[in-house]
Amino acid sequence: MDYLPDDNSRYKDVDYWDERYKTEQCYDWLGSFSKFEHLLEKHVKKEDSILILGCGNSSMSGDMYSAGYRSITNVDYSSVCISTMSARHSDCPGMSWHQMDVRQLAFPDASFDVVLEKATLDAIMVGEKSPWRVSPQTACFIHQALTEISRCLKPGGRFVSVTFADPFFRKRLYAKTEYKWSVKKHSYGEGLEYFVYVMTKGEELSPEDQALEIKLREDTEKSQASRITTTQHEEEEDFMSNIDL
Numbered sequence: 001m002d003y004l005p006d007d008n009s010r011y012k013d014v015d016y017w018d019e020r021y022k023t024e025q026c027y028d029w030l031g032s033f034s035k036f037e038h039l040l041e042k043h044v045k046k047e048d049s050i051l052i053l054g055c056g057n058s059s060m061s062g063d064m065y066s067a068g069y070r071s072i073t074n075v076d077y078s079s080v081c082i083s084t085m086s087a088r089h090s091d092c093p094g095m096s097w098h099q100m101d102v103r104q105l106a107f108p109d110a111s112f113d114v115v116l117e118k119a120t121l122d123a124i125m126v127g128e129k130s131p132w133r134v135s136p137q138t139a140c141f142i143h144q145a146l147t148e149i150s151r152c153l154k155p156g157g158r159f160v161s162v163t164f165a166d167p168f169f170r171k172r173l174y175a176k177t178e179y180k181w182s183v184k185k186h187s188y189g190e191g192l193e194y195f196v197y198v199m200t201k202g203e204e205l206s207p208e209d210q211a212l213e214i215k216l217r218e219d220t221e222k223s224q225a226s227r228i229t230t231t232q233h234e235e236e237e238d239f240m241s242n243i244d245l
């Protein structure tokens with residue numbers, strides 16, 4: 001079966017994933033756990049409580065369990081995915097599976113040492129026409145997810161994001177003071193480079209990331225101001241052309 005959607009925006013739809021997971025057994029986006037295990041073990045301890053977002057039918061959760069990570073909570077908004085994966089891993093005590101949207105996590109504040117996502121935020125972003133100009137809807141979607149992730153992290157906890165998005169486009173989403181974390185970047189892969197961002201809750205943004213946040217805020221304010229001026233100008237022109245002399 002061909003799982004490629006007609007349009008990249010379909011990667012945002014739960015119906016697309018439900019349909020796909022009815023037949024697809026296993027697929028690992030951005031490579032398997034073994035490719036970035038050396039990076040992960042520097043930031044995630046075996047005894048950490050770990051939340052995996054958008055687990056899909058990837059082998060990552062099972063591979064991590066086999067590697068000794070024992071407290072793994074998995075969520076995905078596809079009910080088909082969650083019922084298949086929970087049946088597949090029914091012999092793994094310490095692993096749990098929940099149907100849930102990343103924008104509304106049903107966990108108390110500060111409940112995990114680590115929140116991990118691989119290609120889940122990519123699936124939400126991939127329908128964007130240009131990485132330079134993320135639509136307000138997608139920006140709001142990502143902001144809701146990041147706010148929830150930050151809320152669920154314990155002090156000193158890490159949000160680990162495995163993605164194909166390079167720092168130029170992804171740091172601008174993650175490097176925000178309101179999430180109360182620092183941002184560090186690592187990469188893996190031969191030929192195709194993938195990125196592992198590690199956000200540590202309770203640490204300050206680096207001066208470089210603080211400067212980036214300020215610059216982006218100023219750019220947004222400037223573009224909003226110029227939009228208001230343009231609209232006012234157009235309204236004045238409309239007014240002039242409507243005057244019946």
Ligand SMILES: C[S@@+](CC[C@H](N)C(=O)[O-])C[C@H]1O[C@@H](n2cnc3c(N)ncnc32)[C@H](O)[C@@H]1O
Pocket residue numbers: 011012017027028029030053054055056057058060075076077078081100101102103117118119120123124
């Ligand atoms: C590109 S796949 C990645 C799957 C897996 N993490 C991997 O690395 O192979 C994206 C996954 O995110 C899930 N997903 C997309 N949007 C979601 C949302 N808003 N809430 C929860 N899961 C979501 C999809 O169902 C799908 O399983």
